[in-house]
Amino acid sequence: MRQLRRDYDEFAQRETEVIVIGPEDEAAFARYWKKENLPFVGLPDPKHTVLKLYGQEIKLFKLGRMPAQVIVDKTGQARYVHYGHSMSDIPPNEELLTLLDGLNRGE
Amino acid sequence: MSKVELHVQAPDFALQDFRGQTVRLADYRGQKHVVLVFNRGFT
Numbered sequence: 001m002r003q004l005r006r007d008y009d010e011f012a013q014r015e016t017e018v019i020v021i022g023p024e025d026e027a028a029f030a031r032y033w034k035k036e037n038l039p040f041v042g043l044p045d046p047k048h049t050v051l052k053l054y055g056q057e058i059k060l061f062k063l064g065r066m067p068a069q070v071i072v073d074k075t076g077q078a079r080y081v082h083y084g085h086s087m088s089d090i091p092p093n094e095e096l097l098t099l100l101d102g103l104n105r106g107e
Numbered sequence: 108m109s110k111v112e113l114h115v116q117a118p119d120f121a122l123q124d125f126r127g128q129t130v131r132l133a134d135y136r137g138q139k140h141v142v143l144v145f146n147r148g149f150t
Contacts, residue, residue, distance in 0.1 A: 011142065044124075045122055053118045054145060068144075070142075
C-alpha cells in the first residue's frame with residue numbers, strides 16, 4: 001500500500017485510478033486510510049462478492065489471502081492479472097506503469 | 108474458483124466505498140484505466 005501511495009502521481013499521470021478492495025469492513029478501511037493518508041479509492045468487501053468474482057485465492061489454512069492485481073483498460077478489458085503466491089508476491093509499480101504506458105500508446 | 112481472463116471484459120461490480128459513495132467499475136470506462144488491488148489485509 002505504501003508502495004502504491006508513493007507512486008500514486010505516476011498512476012494519475014497515466015490516466016489511471018487505483019482501487020483497493022479488501023475483506024475488512026468500512027470502519028477498518030476508514031481508519032487505515034486516515035492513518036496512512038491514502039489517496040486512492042478504498043472499497044470494503046466484507047461479503048467477499050468482488051473478491052470471489054475476481055477469484056482471489058483463499059488459503060484458509062495457510063497464510064490468509066494472497067494479494068492480487070488486475071489492470072482494466074479504458075475499454076473495460078482486463079489487460080494484466082497477477083495472482084500472488086505469497087504475502088510478499090506483489091509486482092513492482094514499475095511493471096504496472098510500463099504496461100500502462102503501453103496501453104496509452106495504443107498497444 | 109474462477110479467474111480473470113485477459114482481453115475480455117472484466118467482470119463489472121459496484122461497491123460502496125468507506126465514505127458511502129457507490130463505485131462502479133463500468134463508470135471508469137472511456138475515462139480511465141483502473142488498477143484493481145485485492146488487498147490481503149492491513150498490516
